[in-house]
Amino acid sequence: NRVINLKYYQRLLRILDAKPRELQAHLLPWLDYPYNTHTDGIILIGDAGGFPCPLEAEGIYPAMVTGKIAAEVAAEAVSSGDFSKDSLKKFDEGWKKTSIGEEFEAGAELWNIWKALPFSPKETMSWFIPMIMEILGGIFDWSQPHTKRVRQILSHVKSYMPKATPFIMKNVFPLACRKKDIPRTLQEILEEASVTAKDVRRSISILIRELNFKTQATDPVALIPRYISDLGLDSEIEILTKKILTTYISNFSISGKDPKGLCA
Ligand SMILES: Cc1cc2nc3c(=O)[nH]c(=O)nc-3n(C[C@H](O)[C@H](O)[C@H](O)COP(=O)(O)OP(=O)(O)OC[C@H]3O[C@@H](n4cnc5c(N)ncnc54)[C@H](O)[C@@H]3O)c2cc1C
Structure with a gap:
């Protein structure tokens, strides 16, 4: 009812001369970055892989793009007989090079x-x-x-x-x-x-x-993606590095330490 009572919703109903019949809700994954998208013998695409757009969760195009890349990687795996997690990481490398990957770079x-x-x-x-x-x-x-x-x-x-x-x-x-x-x-x-x-x-x-900004010290965790990308490392190492650094920060004081040094 809260939705139906919204002024603009009411206006839309009037313009369309429509009556609301029922409201339905469906769940969608909505992430700032997809993670754990593959493992031995498995690749997750579309919604299952967490690929809906990080802005408004539109997911049809990402599902089609990741589906195509997964099919190509799967075909290669079939020919080589190698279905290991390490071999399937080509899937991550593939989607990161597309517009979907670019979108998720600013996902947060x-x-x-x-x-x-x-x-x-x-x-x-x-x-x-x-x-x-x-x-x-x-x-x-x-x-x-x-x-x-x-x-x-x-x-x-x-x-x-x-x-x-x-x-x-x-x-x-x-x-x-x-x-x-x-x-x-x-x-x-x-x-x-x-x-x-x-x-x-x-x-x-x-x-x-x-602009009355509150300036904040650089978060060393936020620097990780650039180091990972410059060193050509994969998302798994990125996730692990974030975990290590976050654990370190929650256990030790980092005041006065150079964020770049901590990240490195
Ligand atoms: C209300 C709503 C509106 C949306 N509007 C838009 C929009 O305007 N634009 C847009 O881009 N995106 C939109 N989305 C998101 C978009 O629909 C999804 O992101 C997209 O369909 C994901 O495609 P997919 O192939 O990954 O998954 P799905 O389309 O969910 O396909 C998965 C399929 O697997 C089947 N399945 C599940 N379990 C099993 C099983 N055990 N065995 C066999 N089959 C199984 C399901 O029945 C389903 O058919 C909307 C979503 C919702 C809910």
């Missing part, structure tokens, strides 16, 4: 964005749904010239910004900064930037102050 951030939207309705629904309706509905409103509509849409969208900005800064900005769930050091930013270290430092402190 994408997962957080979606978790914060529909699952925190009080915080976000007051601006997210109205803003999306405004943008989508507005574009398809032919009662006025598009040039005029676009200006109106922009001014409406602007009015949602005070509510949207904290969400964007908290959930979307980190995604833009760390597309691959990997923090960048100041040195790396400087290598890409065409300005001086002093300018970058000053800009960062202005951003922190103006």
